[in-house]
Amino acid sequence: MGALIAEVAWQQDTMTTPGGRVPLPRLTAWPGEPDAVYVYSGIRNVPQTWTPAVARLRDAAADTCGARFNSVLLNRYRIGLDSMGWHADKEPELEPELVIASISLGASRTFEFRHARTQATHPLTLTHGSLLVMRVRTQLEWIHRVPKEPGAKGERINLTFRWVDASKRTRRAAAS
Ligand SMILES: O=C(O)CCC(=O)C(=O)O
Numbered sequence: 001m002g003a004l005i006a007e008v009a010w011q012q013d014t015m016t017t018p019g020g021r022v023p024l025p026r027l028t029a030w031p032g033e034p035d036a037v038y039v040y041s042g043i044r045n046v047p048q049t050w051t052p053a054v055a056r057l058r059d060a061a062a063d064t065c066g067a068r069f070n071s072v073l074l075n076r077y078r079i080g081l082d083s084m085g086w087h088a089d090k091e092p093e094l095e096p097e098l099v100i101a102s103i104s105l106g107a108s109r110t111f112e113f114r115h116a117r118t119q120a121t122h123p124l125t126l127t128h129g130s131l132l133v134m135r136v137r138t139q140l141e142w143i144h145r146v147p148k149e150p151g152a153k154g155e156r157i158n159l160t161f162r163w164v165d166a167s168k169r170t171r172r173a174a175a176s
Contacts, residue, residue, distance in 0.1 A: 001105045001106050001153075001157060002103070003051075003052070003053035004051075004053050004054065004074070004157055005076075005155075005157075007051035007052065007053055007054070008029045008031070008038045008041045008048075008054065008074060009029060009048050009051075010027040010029055010074075010076060011027065011028055011029060012024070012027055013028055013043050015041055015042075015043075016042065019031050025081065025082045025083050025084075025148075026075050026076055026077050026078070026082040026083070026084065027060050027075075027076040027078070027080070028073065028074060028075055029047070029048060029073075029074040029076075030045035030047055030048060030071065030072070030073055030074070031047055031048045031049065031050050031051060031054050031071070031072055031074070032047035032048075032050070032070055032071025032072060032099065032164070033047060033070040034047060034079070035166055036070045036071035036164045036166065037071075037093075037164075037166040038071060038073070038091065038162075038164050039093070040168070041087075042092055045073075047071055050067045051149070052155070054072060054074070054091075054159070055107075056076070056159065057072075057103055057159055057161075058161055061101040061103060061131065061159075061161045062101075062161070063174075064131060065099050065101050065133055067098065067099045068163060069101065069102065069152045069161035069162060069163055070162075070163055070164060071161075071162050071163075072159050072160060072161045072162065073159070073160045073162070074138075074157060074158070074159050075146075075157070075160075076155065076156075076157050077107070077109065077146065077155065077156040077157075077158070078155055079155075080148065080149040080150050080151060080152030080153070081148050081150060082148075083145070083146050083147055083148040084099045084145055084146040085145055086114065086143045087143060087144070087145070088139035088140070088142065088143045088144070089134075089136065089139050089160070089162075090136065090139040090140060091130055092096055092168050093164040093165055093166055093168050094136045094138070094139075094162060094163075094164065095136060095163065095165065095168075096135070096136045096137045096140065097135065097136070097137065098135070098163045099133055099134070099135055099136075100133070100134045100135075100136060100160050100161065100162050101113060101131060101132075101133055101160070101161040102126075102131070102132040102133070102134065102158060102160045103129075103130070103131055103158070103159045103161075103163075104126040104127065104128065104129070104130050104132075104156060104157075104158050105128055105129065105156065105158075105159075106128060106154055106155050106156040106157055107128075107152055107153060107154035107155060107156040108126065108127045108128065108152070108156075109125075109126055109146055109149060110123050110124070110125055110126075110146070110147060110149060110157050111123070111124045111125075111126045111132070111144060111145075111146055112124075112144060112145055112146075112147060113144050114142065114143050114145075115141060115142055116141055116142065116143060117141070118159070126158070141153055146158075157161070
């Protein structure tokens with residue numbers, strides 16, 4: 001975790017709210033292959049180069065999942081009030097049959113799934129070293145979030161390894 005904090009070029013992105021643009025309640029980074037450009041929440045992420053620690057985790061996740069990954073979204077939750085709101089990872093760059101591998105390091109935090117139709121909610125505790133494997137197809141029926149937990153102590157870093165095909169966004173835009 002120390003290597004990730006030191007090696008990665010963390011950024012403070014902003015998001016649009018009814019009151020204007022505000023800082024995201026977490027730091028982020030997007031390492032990957034040069035062509036793995038990924039757009040979410042209006043933020044265009046151009047990949048940074050892989051760092052040694054991120055590449056080691058990518059290879060371990062790829063071996064365990066029997067998958068390959070060309071990019072990763074890192075989220076750094078500095079305190080319990082850092083969080084991520086309800087969303088699904090179903091951007092056009094993501095292939096529905098592929099896998100997203102989510103590795104958590106540092107402080108344990110609650111991760112919640114909510115079913116889009118029934119609203120049923122399933123909380124999980126993601127502990128240090130855990131691997132959560134989601135198919136992109138999961139994202140069609142479920143949304144997920146990391147809620148604020150004022151009592152949570154210590155930093156947490158989450159890495160979601162993905163396979164992104166930036167040309168799918170371009171093709172979809174051209175077809176519409
Ligand atoms: O921090 C987490 O466990 C969730 C990250 C996440 O939802 C995402 O990268 O889309």
